[in-house]
Amino acid sequence: MSISSSQDERQSWFDRRLDEELKSTHHVGTRTIDMFIFPILHKGRYYMMSVSFKDGRFDVIDSSSASGTNKDLYDGAPQELNDLLSVYLDSKQQTLHAFRLASMKPKRMQMAWRNTTSTLDSAVFTMRHMESYTGKSCRNWDCGLQRRNSQxxxxxxxxxxxxxxxxxxxxxxxxxxxxxxxxxxxxxxxx
Structure with missing residues (x-):
């Protein structure tokens, strides 16, 4: 899907992909899902976004410790995900979830193991984050990663x-x- 695609085309693609993913799980529709995790590839770097309805959190989980605002670092990706997922949930008669999501503001997690230099390892970090993240705050989440541990x-x-x-x-x-x-x-x- 191209960024130059229309909003309707992006929404249609997003809906189809999410429907396919949900069919491959044991969930019976969207009502039983507490958290969505989305891997993102943006400007040659991987990170993930998590939306947890159970904890009321919209987290951006990025191994980079580069400073900047969400807008500077991620362009409009968090807001676009919010919009796409809200429309999707509304189409599945999950109006309460869609409403709750609209009020969630994406927050970038400040993990101790973030890396200041490498974008090459962002995929490895993201896969580990996707394996271990359960919706907890940084203080309560230990994914086993250590800063600057190349081994x-x-x-x-x-x-x-x-x-x-x-x-x-x-x-x-x-x-x-x-x-x-x-x-x-x-x-x-x-x-």
Whole structure:
């Protein structure tokens, strides 16, 4: 979906994607969902946004510690998500949730492990955040990450790559396994 698409096209795409995601879960509609988590790719950097109706929170969870306002850092992404999700919930007869969401203001979480330099690891941070976030405040959330711990990020990167490569839904898994086998064969021959 392109940012140049019309609001109606973006809403239609958002509704279809959310419907598909909900069908793949055990939820019976939107009434049983307390929290929505959305991974975001913006300007080459990953982060996530979480909307928790149980806790009345709209959190922007970003591994970057760059300073600036939400508008400067995220353009209109939090407000657009708010608008898209509100319309979606209203279309599902979740008017109370849509109304509550309209009054939620996105807040950027100030986690101790945020990074000042790298955007390259933002995907690894975001995957870990998506695994561990349960709607708690920073004070009550320990995702196990430590600031400037490159070994920890390397281990997470390996684990995530392993899980992605060996996932049942990875349509390229057989081709990758073949290439790895070829590489190993060539490497052993050189030893």
């Amino acid at each position: 920890q990020l390397l281990e997470l990167r390996k684990r995530f790559m392993h899980n992605i490569l060996l996932s049942e839904v990875n349509e390229q898994m057989q081709d990758i396994a073949y290439c790895v086998g070829q590489y190993d064969t060539q490497r052993l021959a050189q030893l």
